[in-house]
Amino acid sequence: MAAWYEESFGEDYLLVYKHRDLHGAQAEVKRMANWLRLPAGSRILDLCCGMGRHSVALADEGYRVTGLDLSKVLLTEAHKLDNSGRITWVEGDMRSLPLDGPFDAVVNLFTSFGYFEEEQENTRVLAEMGRVLAPGGKFIIDFLNASYVEKNLVPHSQRRDGNVLIDEKRAVEDGFVRKRITLSEPGQPDRKYLEQVRLFGLEDFRRLAQGTGLAIEAAYGHYDGTPYDPETSLRLIMTGSKRKEA
16 A cells, blocks of 8 residues: 555645745745855755745755655656756655765755654654765755644635535644545546644654754744744744764
8 A cells, every 4th residue: 555645746736736836935945045054056955845846946046956756746847847957856755865965955845744654764864864965064844833733723624626626634643733635526536635744843853863963953933034932833944954073
């Protein structure tokens, strides 16, 4: 049986999340790029790049970008977005990167972490980030704020896109936030997908990072640079670097 992330990031994902726009990604990345304080031309890995919105925005800031994702469908969309061929696109698993680097920075954006049932699998992602980073290299992990999600979860929502009814049910279960998506179309069998993310907090990330060579140095609660507050922040955005002795 395929893992949820092998099934969910396909053609229907493009329909469910078609409202995400490049302009928003550019604004987010511009702010976060300032936190990296890297010169133009620096090599950046966009880990779990999806449709490439953030990769393109990083390239627009003057960085040399590699975008990696497991989904062939999303990488095909990323190629379309990168019509000038500025970005290197790579298919691969974030737990075992088919890359050696070294990169000046690795960014993992829009809650692309915590997919795996076993904690050691999530730790492997951080270890791989550390492996491909140059000593002193920077990283950003843009994650959800678990406390905020638990308090503000919308259990159920529906919307239509043409003839397709998109039904989304959300729940916190066994330490994960889970979204069950059903797409219903007249005359067609329902199409069902699961998405899940482990509800890690800041101290969980500090614990997972031990032994990976990564050091978390700052935490923000929003793309505007507001300090992280575990009770009220919308996001948990962590920045840090690879220890030079690692």
